[in-house]
Amino acid sequence: MAEKTFGGVIGYALAPKKQNSFIRDSLVSLAKSRGIELVRVDSDKPLADQGPFDCVLHKLYGDDWKRQLREFQSRFPNAVILDAPEAIERLHNRISMLQVVSELRIQDRTETFGIPKQIVIYDKATLMDPQAGDSLKFPVIAKPLVADGSAKSHKMALVFTRDALDKLKPPIVLQEFVNHGGVIFKVYVVGEHVRCVKRKSLPDVSEEKTVGVSENLLSFSQVSNLANHDVENDSDGYYRLMHLEDTEMPPNAFVVDIARGLRRALKLNLFNFDVIRDARYGNRYLIIDINYFPGYAKMPGYEAVLTQFFCDVMLKKEQEEQQGEDHDPVSTKDNEESFQVESCPSFYAKQGVCSHH
Numbered sequence: 001m002a003e004k005t006f007g008g009v010i011g012y013a014l015a016p017k018k019q020n021s022f023i024r025d026s027l028v029s030l031a032k033s034r035g036i037e038l039v040r041v042d043s044d045k046p047l048a049d050q051g052p053f054d055c056v057l058h059k060l061y062g063d064d065w066k067r068q069l070r071e072f073q074s075r076f077p078n079a080v081i082l083d084a085p086e087a088i089e090r091l092h093n094r095i096s097m098l099q100v101v102s103e104l105r106i107q108d109r110t111e112t113f114g115i116p117k118q119i120v121i122y123d124k125a126t127l128m129d130p131q132a133g134d135s136l137k138f139p140v141i142a143k144p145l146v147a148d149g150s151a152k153s154h155k156m157a158l159v160f161t162r163d164a165l166d167k168l169k170p171p172i173v174l175q176e177f178v179n180h181g182g183v184i185f186k187v188y189v190v191g192e193h194v195r196c197v198k199r200k201s202l203p204d205v206s207e208e209k210t211v212g213v214s215e216n217l218l219s220f221s222q223v224s225n226l227a228n229h230d231v232e233n234d235s236d237g238y239y240r241l242m243h244l245e246d247t248e249m250p251p252n253a254f255v256v257d258i259a260r261g262l263r264r265a266l267k268l269n270l271f272n273f274d275v276i277r278d279a280r281y282g283n284r285y286l287i288i289d290i291n292y293f294p295g296y297a298k299m300p301g302y303e304a305v306l307t308q309f310f311c312d313v314m315l316k317k318e319q320e321e322q323q324g325e326d327h328d329p330v331s332t333k334d335n336e337e338s339f340q341v342e343s344c345p346s347f348y349a350k351q352g353v354c355s356h357h
């Protein structure tokens with residue numbers, strides 16, 4: 001049976017690097033074959049003067065951009081904005097980002113989940129306090145509090161001892177490092193679609209390493225994106241301990257439950273999250289990071305997944321326009337049934353896709 005095609009124009013507003021990685025010819029042509037046109041938003045012109053767009057796909061920051069989105073939405077109330085800027089902003093702070101995890105409830109599973117123990121330090125005086133970090137077990141990872149996609153916001157440090165804390169620049173989050181076998185699970189969410197992949201991570205740290213270590217602080221950035229040759233040329237053997245192929249994936253149903261719970265709580269459709277399996281337990285998982293609009297092109301078959309999602313958005317929009325206002329746009333039912341609403345026209349409204357609701 002031929003796949004249904006949809007007429008629709010999606011404007012994308014992305015930073016040049018994101019545009020280069022995401023807007024590939026293969027995506028543009030597959031979307032086109034289903035009636036979806038992808039059009040670049042010109043950042044030199046007001047958004048509301050461009051288009052018309054059925055949907056705006058964006059990952060840009062700042063007050064001016066938010067103002068432009070508001071203006072666009074008031075001029076085109078039926079257009080869909082992916083995703084609402086207020087929902088995205090929650091991910092720009094590494095504390096509020098993970099707070100949502102504690103609100104999740106997942107039933108009937110033997111696996112458990114949570115986040116590593118962490119504290120936030122806003123200023124140097126607090127950092128220099130001899131008691132700073134006393135509530136944490138070392139090593140810890142120091143992460144910039146702000147996670148706004150800048151290179152700076154990805155600069156991390158593995159801190160082995162308390163006295164190395166003075167090398168850090170607040171505001172930072174200090175998060176306990178949890179041994180997890182050197183492999184991280186990245187879970188990509190695109191609307192209803194969930195895909196989990198394995199990536200390289202920091203290797204486990206042994207007790208001895210924290211005691212006699214010569215470097216008491218190790219800086220790193222975006223370790224999961226390290227090119228393989230970096231690993232092969234690994235002079236100090238730091239990455240040798242990783243076992244990507246041998247690592248068992250977490251149960252898919254468990255991952256999907258968490259992804260759906262996060263999607264609903266965050267009111268976001270386009271994000272990924274990083275999960276590690278606590279080596280001490282084997283069935284305990286920790287969520288350590290959530291990213292808005294991640295590097296989807298690294299997800300195998302991303303073109304088909306994204307194209308299907310665009311079609312779903314268009315279909316829901318079409319259905320909503322046909323039904324007018326005579327349906328309840330935001331269900332208050334908070335149960336699994338109300339979440340399994342793939343065919344419900346108000347689904348995207350509930351997920352925060354239709355920011356006009």
Ligand SMILES: Nc1ncnc2c1ncn2[C@@H]1O[C@H](COP(=O)(O)OP(=O)(O)OP(=O)(O)O)[C@@H](O)[C@H]1O
Binds near residue numbers: 141288
């Ligand atoms: N609590 C932790 N315990 C063990 N390893 C961790 C922990 N937190 C982070 N890591 C390791 O450090 C890496 C970077 O941390 P994190 O994902 O928070 O940074 P990021 O710069 O936001 O990453 P991304 O590129 O995914 O946005 C993780 O991929 C993982 O390898």
Ligand SMILES: O=P(O)(O)O[C@H]1[C@H](OP(=O)(O)O)[C@@H](OP(=O)(O)O)[C@@H](O)[C@@H](O)[C@@H]1OP(=O)(O)O
Binds near residue numbers: 021222272
């Ligand atoms: O695509 P961008 O350049 O924006 O970078 C994103 C990066 O994708 P890339 O490595 O393909 O570039 C993502 O990697 P994966 O989690 O998907 O591995 C992740 O690090 C995001 O946090 C980055 O977005 P940022 O937070 O920096 O805005």
Ligand SMILES: [Mg+2]
Binds near residue numbers: 274
């Ligand atoms: Mg990460």
Ligand SMILES: [Mg+2]
Binds near residue numbers: 289290
């Ligand atoms: Mg991140």
